[in-house]
Amino acid sequence: MTTHPDPERLAALATGDTPDADLAAHLAGCGDCSSDLEALRDLTGRLAGLEPVAWAEPPATVQAAVLAAARADTPAPRPRRWLLVAAAAVVGLVAGVLGGRLLWPVPVQPPTEIVLASTRLDTLDTGVQEGTATLVQTAGGAVELRVATIPVSAGDGYLEVWLINTDGKRMVSVGVLSNGTSGAFPVARGLIDAGYLIVDISREGLDDKPQHSGDSVVRGKLSL
Structure with missing residues (x-):
């Protein structure tokens, strides 16, 4: 059985990490994983182009909820496609730190005297x-x-x-x-x-x- 890299590893590659020899060989021979990685790199580039604003890190439960929803919504005949959605969610958390930004805004405090x-x-x-x-x-x-x-x-x-x-x-x-x-x-x-x-x-x-x-x-x- 072919072992595919987990979503977090693909997310790390999409944000600049370097694959080891085994992973590089797998990506070279696996169309699904290489396609997923390209999609994540494209998403990371889009996130990096966002205007800087004041942001805060989301609760840890957010990532788990996104992953759970992705798994629940994935049709049974395509069991690996949830990896793309899950990895995109991870990239949303990881790539959000690029330039000091995350994807959830801090509530703006009212002006004070x-x-x-x-x-x-x-x-x-x-x-x-x-x-x-x-x-x-x-x-x-x-x-x-x-x-x-x-x-x-x-x-x-x-x-x-x-x-x-x-x-x-x-x-x-x-x-x-x-x-x-x-x-x-x-x-x-x-x-x-x-x-x-x-x-x-x-x-x-x-x-x-x-x-x-x-x-x-x-x-x-x-x-x-």
């Missing part, structure tokens, strides 16, 4: 920390300044959050700290890139003056 910078917020006169400010890139790509402090009294007015430029001359208001303890404010990334890195919370009066009152409660500089 990224902390770009943070700072403690200290009182200007005593240097006591009373809050924090964090610059965050959201999952959607927007930039937010998130401020949290101990309860702060606004007096007869309100609390306003500012970004002051590192030149000490320019500042912009980013919003009102309405509850006196925390808030999230959208910020243009261009402001950060232009040096508006000093976070300041001030008490403002109920007047028509948009300028900073000069009464800063806490302040801190974002460190990128």
